[in-house]
Amino acid sequence: METEELKTLSVNKSVDARGTACPGPLLEAKKAIGGLGSGETMEVLSADEGTRVDIPKWCKKQGHEYLGTLEENGYFRIFLKKV
């Protein structure tokens, strides 16, 4: 998705994992996605650079759709859709 679309995307769930380092945010994403229905969206907030790389790869392996990442002040918003 384009940056402007991500900025206005209303997600079904937001996971704030800014208090944990790798692999904490990945595990938080794994925990949270179980509560989503197919087609629903989620954002993961993380200040961890490794997570920015890991979550798109994880989405691909798990069959979920990675929508994109927004860089905020000191953290990332990583968007995905459960397939």
Place this chain on the structure above:
Amino acid sequence: MAKMTIGLSSGSIDKLTGAGVMMVGAAADDYEIEVYVLLTAARAFVKGNEGLTDSFVEYPEQKEEMLSKLKELNTPSWLEFFEQAKEFTDVKFYICSLAGKLWGGEKMEDFIDIVDGICGIGQYLDAAKEADIHISI
């Protein structure tokens, strides 16, 4: 389901923590994990030893700095990592019978609750042969 086998020979906190990080990453990817606890690593799995931080084999001069930084980064302990992995995927911990005896553990009740069994080296070698990923730490 893909399978990861870990031969865990070191009971050093830095190595145990590294193994925990890998296990949690593999759990997020739904790997089936088998951990074979060998030699010095078995010491950490004997009941009462799980909180010890005296073993820090690699770069011991950096022990205090690393432990302090791990705390600052809100990083789980090695045991918490292992428990998290076990919560999300099929993780089995097997203690090598020789390694257990080295540290006074001969029966299941001698070890912490996450341990699933006591094994011989043949079981580990078979698991390593069958695994998609085999890591020796």
